[in-house]
Amino acid sequence: MNKKNGLSRYRREKLLRAFVADLTASQAALFLGLSRTTVNRYYHLFRTAIATHQQTLAREALCTGTVEIDESYFGPTRPRGVTGKLKRGRGTLKQPVFGVFERGGRVFTEIVPDTNKKTLQALIRGRIALDATVVPDGWRAYDGLVDVGYDRHLRIRKARPKAFSKDGVHINGIESFWSFTKRRLAKFNGVSVNFELHLKECEWRWGKGPDTLANELKTFLV
Structure with a gap:
């Protein structure tokens, strides 16, 4: 952040801390005595820097070790103008998102047009090393x-919940991330604008304390 933005270094630091504390733009504006326009401008700057970092990180190295994969769906419970009974999960009208979680390490997401085999397996090959142990659920896209080279492939069947954690065969990590992301986005009443930026922010935030978040964000903004 340069000095031509109109805020003192002290107020920029306060605004960064408000963002790290996950205050909404309205909350931060009220707390710091700033306009919503100013706060939104900085928040967008922060989220863009975070997304750039996460995208670079995803390109730099493939996930290794034990890697959980799963897909989830985001969007309003009932889109405007849609009537009748709606499907849940696969087949829903919501936006599908594919997730990769390297146990003990990183999580990456990708907004996808569908959850078909061709779409998901292309992403898997681009994100996960062939010598990794891949753990998906029973969705046919993972057949x-x-x-295609993933010899260490441990499958779980959600119809048999007792098998979830047997010998580490589970996707609890990536499901925990989906839960965190949906809870967090709920306080924004869902996100219809800049959804990808918010998604990348959730990747970055997950499992980190406020000091770590603040220090990392400062390095992204240099």
């Missing part, structure tokens, strides 16, 4: 991973 044939062994055929």
Whole structure:
């Protein structure tokens, strides 16, 4: 952040801390005595820097070790103008998002047009090393991973919940991330604008304390 933005260094630091504390723009504006326009401008700057960092991190190295994969769906419970009974999960009208979680390490997400085999397996090959142990659920899009080089492929069946944690065969990590992300976005009443920026922010925030977040964000803004 340069000095031509009109805020003192002290107020910029306060605004950064408000963002790290996950205050909404309205809350931060009220707390710091700033306009919503100013806060939104800085928040967008912060989120853009975070997204750039997360995207660079995803390109730099493939996920290794044990890697959980799963898809989730985001959007309003009932889109405007849609009537009748709606499907949940796969087949829903919501936006599908694919997630990759490297146990003990990183989580990455990708907004996808669908959850078909061709779409998801292309992302898997681009994000996960062939010597990794891949743990998906029983969705048919994950059929044939062994055929494309993933010999360490541990499958779970959600119809048999007792098998979730047997010998580490579970996707509790990525499901925990989805839960965190949906709870966090709920306080913004969902996100219809800049959804990808918010998604990347959730990747970055997950599992980190406020001091770590603040220090990292400062390095992104240099």
